[in-house]
Amino acid sequence: MNTEIGSLSIPPASLYSFEVICATLWVLVVNEVIVPATGTCFANGAELTELQRIGIGRFLMIFAMAIAALLEMKRLKSVQEGKPLSIVWQLPQYIVIAGAECFAIITQLEFFHGQAPNSMKSMLTAAALLTTALGNYLSSAIITLVAGVTTDVRCLNIWQRNKENSRRCLKTLPIPPALLRSKLWRSHLLRRRLPYPATAGFAASPSPFLRHLSTTPTPTPVTSLASSLASALATLSTTPPPVTSPDAYFFLHFSDVRPTNALLTEALSLSPPSTSRAAADLFRFLVRRRSLHPSDCALAVVVHHLARRRDFPAVRALIQEFPSALGPATLDAYLLHLASAGRPTDAVKVFDELPEQLRTREALTSLVSSLSTEGFPSHAERAVKKVANEIFPDDNICTLMVSGYANAGKLDHALRLIGETHRGGFQPGLDVYNAVLDCVCRLCRKKDPLRMPVEAEKFLVDMEASGIPRDAGTFRVLITNLCKIRKTEDAMNLFRRMGEWGCSPDADTYLVLIRSLYQAARISEGDEMMTWMRSAGFGDKLDRKAYYGFIKVLCGIERVEHAVKVFRMMKGYGHAPGVKSYSLLIKKLARHNLGDRANALFREAVARGVTVMPGVYKIDKRYVKAKKEKKVKKRLTLPEKMRLKSKRLYKLRMSFVKKPKRRMLRA
Structure with a gap:
């Protein structure tokens, strides 16, 4: 080739410096132009x-080698024609290969650094660079192999200077691009088998060989990575916050994370409520830089976390920033938290500002359910009447509003709404009447508990007159309210009469009766009711929460021995006791002067990994055995002995004196 450019002579070996300059420029172009441009091109901002990036670099390498092969063909043809090419023609392939190195090699170093355990990052980064040396050895082996299998003598030294113009050896030039394509597919298959740091919600899991060499413990699944994200959120929420911006902080520590909805949910569940703004920044980082799709489920998790802190401006800003992700789950979480925060007007305003495609019957049902559940049925009724021409209320919406009035204790409004429902052509269901019956019972419990059976019977008669039969929910309401006014025997009689109406008790009825029997100190009947509950097929409802309720009731009536029995029963059925169960029993055993058993229970909790805080408990005086003091006879003095002797003699003399009889005096 012609190595002269004007009056300058360019040595061929100096072209490598041009590649270094091009790689430096490529780094600036990639970081400042290409990467931000991809964030604006994709719909989710990822x-x-x-x-x-590694794949783009591999394809650029293939393209560069193809350019080199075509250029070599052109060069050999120009030599035969006597018109050598200029060395400037080699610069385009160096520009392309510099871009390939920027995309593939630099990103590969980052990839290896992120995959490695903390104690092996330097070694594995060096191993990544070792692949370059191995590639050089591989290229030498390819040259030797080609030279060995080629029969043409002119092809023995294809890359040597004295044979650089051999045309017969042109057939071997497509070999490097073909090998590079095979390397690309081999790397792709290897990376498919390589566990990515957060694929499907799991942290990086090194190979057994690397795990054997590493001094750090093996990374755990999603919980380990979620804990790291939760710690980062807590760090960003401290006062004062870190100097770096949240986006830069996340990119520095979690640039190799492949996020999923499960990982985001776990990380936010481990984070305290004070990390609300940092959670919003994390969601933006994962969407824009780590390819998390801003779906309805993912946005609902973040909205729920923000609303726990009552940070509704941040929720509003996040919804405005990602309007395409707003869906039923996000809307349910937003409306429910607004209603629970005592902002029914804001909840109605959010519904009014929804776009046309989201103002559906399901959204209106979600609004009515949120407002009615949190005690704002009047706001729900006004919202329904406002959009009645657009969305006509159905049975479900009417049921929710009546139940909301009944739960709020507004019996007159509930009965009024039932009448309007009848006039509108709807027949309220059993759930509506059961809610109103519960309202009647609660009002009677507040004013006059003795009148509750009478008033409940009147309402049941009205139900039968309207053609509404009793069901298991009706009996559950009656039994629950009877147990709350300590009429356990009446509740048991009603329980036995359920079969007459063709009803079978549900799990909630059994649980209420068991707690009431234990509260009334009818221990054996409570155990028998628990056996009946399992026989009825509701054994799965006897979970850890239910057992803790039984233990709490038994400890409240000072039946600690039976509480320990129920505790053992809970463990026997495979339910792991929690911190509350252990703490309650340890406290009660210590107060009952059973310190040895309390210490044994504490050691059991520590062995099971339950974090029970040790404490000092005061023993109840009723359970302290009083020590019997031995009476030591006092040694009397001589005057005391004479005084006692005189008393005995006086009593002896008086015993012989005849006492006069008392006569009855006549009036």
Whole structure:
């Protein structure tokens, strides 16, 4: 080739310096132009991942080798024509290969650094660079192999200077691009088998060989990575916050994370409510830089976390920033938290501002359910009447509003709404009447508990007159309210009469009766009711929460021995006791002067990994055995002995004196 450019002579070996300059420029172009451009091109604002950048670099390498092969063909043809090409023609392939190195090699170093355990990052980064040396050895082996299998003598030294113009050896030039394509597919298959740091919600899991060499413990699944994200959220929420911005902080520590909805949910569940703004920044980072799709489920998790802190401006800003992700789950969480925060007007305003495609019957049902559940049925009724021409209320919406009035204790409004429902052509269901019956019972419990059976019977008669039969929910309401006014025997009689109406008790009825029997100190009947509950097929409802309720009731009536029995029963059925169960029993055993058993229970909790805080408990005086003091006879003095002797003699003399009889006096 012609190595002269004007009056300058360019040595061929100096072209490598041009590649270094091009790689430096490529780094600036990629970081300042290409990566931000991908964030604006994709709909979710995500950027290229590491594996995508490595793939782009591999294809650029193939393209560069193809350019080199075509240029070599052109060069040999020009030599035969006597018109050598200029060395400037080699610069385009160096520009392309510099871009390939920027995409593939630099990102590969970052990829290896992120995959490695903390104690092996330097070694594995060096191993990544070792692949370059192995590639050089592989290229030498390819040259030797080609030279060995080629029969043409002119092809023995294809890359040597004295044979650089051999045309017969042109057939071997497509070999490097073909090998590079095979390397690309081999790397793709290897990376498919390589566990990515957060694929499907799991942290990076090194190979058994690397795990054997590493001094750090093996990374755990999603919980380990979620804990790291939760710690980062807590760090960003401290006062004062870190100097770096949240986006830069997340990119520095979690640039190799492949996020999922499960990982985001776990991380936010481990984070305190004070990390609300940092959670919003994390969601933006995962969407824009780590290719998390802003779906309805993912946004609902973040909205729920923000609303726990009552940070509704941040929720509103996040919904405005990602309007395409707003769906039923996000809307349910937003409306429910607004209603629970005592902002029914804001909840109605959010519904009014919804776009046309989201103002559906399901959204209106969600609004009515949220407002009625949190005690704002009047706001729900006004919202329904406002959009009645657009969305006509159905049975479900009417049931929710009546139940909301009944739960709020507004019996007159509930009965009024039932009448309007009848006039509108709807027949309220059993759930509506059961809610109103519960309202009647609660009002009677507040004013006059003795009148509750009478008033409940009147309402049941009205139900039968309207053609509404009793069901298991009706009996559950009656039994629950009877147990709350300590009429356990009446509740048991009603329980036995359920079969006459063709009803079978449900799990909630059994649980209420068991607690009431234990509260009334009818221990054996409570155990028998628990056996009946399992026989009826509701054994799965006897979970850890139910057992803790039984233990709490038994400890409240000072039946600690039976509480320990129920505790053992809970463990026997495979329910692991929690902190509350252990703490309650340890406290009660210590107060009952059973310190040895309390210490044994504490050691059991520590062995099971339950974090029970040790404490000092005061023993109840009723359970302290009083020590019997031995009476020591006092040694009397001589005057005391004479005084006692005189008393005995006086009593002896008086015993012989005849006492006069008392006569009855006549009036």
